[in-house]
Amino acid sequence: MSLNKYTQKRNFSFTNEPQPEIEKSISELIFVVQKHAASHLHYDFRMEMEGVLKSWAIPKGPSMNPADKRLAIMVEDHPYSYKDFEGIIPEGNYGAGRVIVWDSGTYTLDGDSENIEDSFKEGLIQGHLGFTLRGHKLVGEFTLLKLKGKQENAWLLIKKNDQFAIDNDILRQDKSVISNLLLEDLV
Template identity: 75%
Template sequence: MSLNKYNQKRNFNSTAEPEGEIKKSSTELIFVVQKHAASHLHYDFRLELDGVLKSWAIPKGPSMNPADKRLAIMVEDHPYDYKDFEGTIPEGNYGAGNVIVWDNGTYALADTDDVEDIENKLKSDLQEGHLGFILNGKKLKGEFALVKLKIKQKNAWLLIKKKDQYASDDDVLQQDKSVISNVTLESLEK
């Protein structure tokens, strides 16, 4: 895993974003969803894998409704320390705009709790273009899948909620406060 692309896109003298270093959780794998008001509002969905955060930009945000298939564009890996990043990325910088941690928690696979087994399976699944996992977040819970689309745009995926006890028609995006600071993106902008 490389953070070269992440580091090349940022000027750390003018942004508070963390510099790219490979790190890992000590026990369970983490996920984070950041609400990001850049040139377009979107949600950044990140899964810890192999010392980095694999990242997808989701324009419409995640959904708890299995009928919703949300476009997820895979972007560059982010460093593990990005999991707590909230604040303003100044104008003139890549991704300029405000960011909050909309959701976070841990994730696993249905058939194993061993982190090394999970990572090996997910690396293989990532290559095949189909990842299935269980989220244990404050807002997102239950089984989800990321499925790579077979179209010209090679980094296009879908984030899909699976039918389980947590599936719901309720709009989870209405829960709009940060799980770290309890602020909304709109109040951060002010």
């Protein structure tokens, strides 16, 4: 896992995004979902692994409805400290636009809890990651499934049918879980 692509895409003299440093949680692995109004509104789903945040851009946002299969485009790894990033990325910079932390929490990976990093890598290679989220908004079991025959980095984020599944649009809960701000409140 590397932060080279993250670093190459940013000029830290012009953006207040976190510096590319490897860090880890002390105990449980974290996830974060950032609502990002860049050239197009999307949600960035990030999962901690090996000191970075593995990241997928979800154009329509995550869903708690198992019938919804959300396209998730795998993007460059982000630094662990990005988990708290909210603000405005200035025009002319990669990802220019407003960012809030829409959801955050911890996760567990399905499978071998003894070798979670190996299980995560194997899931990426095989194109199937099963996990359980414990967030403010997203809870329960999910799957990331790599699409075959599509572009190399295309996955689907799917909510499993468990006791937390709902039909309601979870995206209507649109405030930050850190600052309680809406995207348009950022100045």
